[in-house]
Amino acid sequence: MTDADAERYVPEPPKDPSTVAADAGRGPYSRDRARVLHSAAFRRLAAKTQVHVSASGADSFLRTRLTHSLEVAQIAREMGARLGCDPDVVDVAGLAHDLGHPPFGHNGEDALDAAAGPCGGFEGNAQTLRVLSRLEAKVVGPDGVSAGLNLTRASLDASCKYPWSRRAGTRKFGYYADDAPVFDFLRAGTPADQPERRCLEAQVMDWADDVAYSVHDVEDGFHLGLVRLEALLRDPDERDALCKDVAESYSGEAPAELSGVLDDLLADPAVSAVAAFDGSHAAQVTLKRAASLLIGRFVAEAVAATRERFGDGPLRRYAADLVVPRAARARCALLKGIALRYVMRRPGAAARYAREQEILRTLVAALVQRGPDALDPVFAPLWRAASDDAARLRVVIDQVASLTDPAAVAWFERLR
Template identity: 70%
Template sequence: MDDDAWGTRGAQRRVAEPAKDPGTGRTPFQRDRARVLHSAGFRRLAAKTQVITGGQDDFLRTRLTHSLEVAQIAREMGVALGADPDVVDTAGLAHDLGHPPFGHNGEDALDEVARAAGGFEGNAQTLRVVSRLEAKVPGAGLNLTRATLDAITKYPWERKPGTRKFGVYRDDLPVFHWYRDDAPQDKRCLEAQIMDWADDVAYSVHDLEDGVHAGHVRIELLADPDERLALCADVARAYSPESPSDLQTVLDELLAEPVVNGLAGYDGSYLAQSRLKHVTSALVGRLSAVAVRATREKAGPEPLRGYAADLIVPRTIRAECALLKGLALRYVMNRPGADARYEWQREILVTLVEALLRKAPDELDPVFAPLWRSAPDDAARLRVVIDQVASLTDPAAVAWHDRLTGA
């Protein structure tokens, strides 16, 4: 990609559109942001699980609030590094559009049931949503610019043997090759790297905040050396290449930070909430600012964009972020009783897919029924059903399941 932000090529759309009124002064990337913000898929994120399931707490975050927070963090990092702020902002807003009901648990369930169609992956589904399924430009979804599509792409490759993360399904390769035709193979642009780190920062810090507020995470438990070691073992298995002993060193240093003391003794009072919010702000600032500073130290003071530089996140900071994620994993996602709920969620989605395969196209939304009828084979019809189920909110998935199965 060339000069002046992403350059002329970066602002191109796959389907030509009539010229826009130049009097508004809006750039193509500002229009991209508006398209995502006003999309149906973005609104549905309000009723999709982040970590704590909706209906359990009026303080909780959803995929919608999480996406807004990711966009805000990414935008500030992008400004600091000289990237186009609207490109990174839009990537943050759009990054979870492909996530199905019930968060990552739902993603795993749909991946299993969609094997015959190439599986399911939330990031690949995001590309499918913005480039095909959203209603804006027929045949092109939101018809976003090359630069924005590239910035949304966390994993710029097809599914590979032995890997769980990928960014494009086989039948979406034409648009993928179009916007990445001059990009280095398997390499993410800087804007995608910023969005990905902003996602990690928001996920780790804000899920911790929600867990503390809900009473699931009690930092006092980590006074026990055995508990600290168990947490580090969880993190090494799930989130980090570091050894448990190396993680324990980082954890000890993190717990010694004065700001982390604000997590202790949380009782939900006004002052406790103020302390918790201070911890949240400090941790977000720490994790994002260190990455910006390290990147600048290596790349210099010039504006950075496209493939001109990589985001540098120091090893210790990555370990800190992983440990914060691990607190939500150990004390929220893996808390007693959670397994039964996760199994119920998986059963809802798997049974719903099976019911729709039997009853399609009559029971599909008007958006998806024509796609079913025009699908050339069973795998393509399965993909349409997966698209339908992935589009649903958590409550809608339960309601569809109960209606179609008579539950």
């Protein structure tokens, strides 16, 4: 790693002399990790939906955005270390990657994107950069403007899944127009002939994210009784329908190609063993073993393929790209499809999704109408300083995106 990788957007004064001894041995990326862990945005993830409704009551062991982020960070750290990445940088990326997600998961993201049209739309990853570089309370620049957590260039770059602005033909993007200065800062050093190439650490984080939620969402679905493999094992038509869903939503592979991969996945003894899952202790052990084996294989296959292409030395930043075999990506996509088909599209889910979107649309409209007095003290001054209606709308979107799921419902009940 270079001195440029460790630069921060706003230069910071030397550490207080009284803390130097206790701080000995901590590098800039370790400090980045601590800043994310101690942030308010990270704590809020505990009450934001992953795939299942935010944990409560009997289902309190199910994953939230917080537990998912911790798991992504662990997978990314170990995978990155095996490749020679700085482990703290990939850890930071895993912890931070979902900080911008709004209430109600991707459903809430869609609702806010529609509401935010006049100010450039909404995207969870672009919002993550905004949280890290502007909205969190940690560092203020000499001009009095917040620099958010003021992470290093390497950590910000590793957290950026989609290094481009909004454009036609793609739903995903990495920054809003008024965050372009900090985006330009974090992308300094990108190969000039590959301006949209992601650094290796961002690729590791992205694959860790895919692996974590593809395996864990299915695991949680078993615990809820929503995922059962009997139909897939017995019914060729059901397998065909799943492969069609996956081809449409998650994979570039044709349904016929996915069908062969699905047959191999279901024939795996670790997977077929969970078909008789009944919630007993023995069944939970079997399910956990299957989840661990699948994650381990996904990681090992990517590490081996990357090493085969780029050699055995330390691989960091733009020295290599993560290589994930096609078969591994297809198996991962099929697991996502199982969660999509049996969990996200379960009976009654559509009504809940519509209600969630109504809550967020109503909140945005009410806050735009009521102005700064209805906003949190953090956001009210930003509203008053905004130069036009679009800028004020962006403040409202920032406010609503920051809410937890229960807070969004409570604000809705109060403001409507």
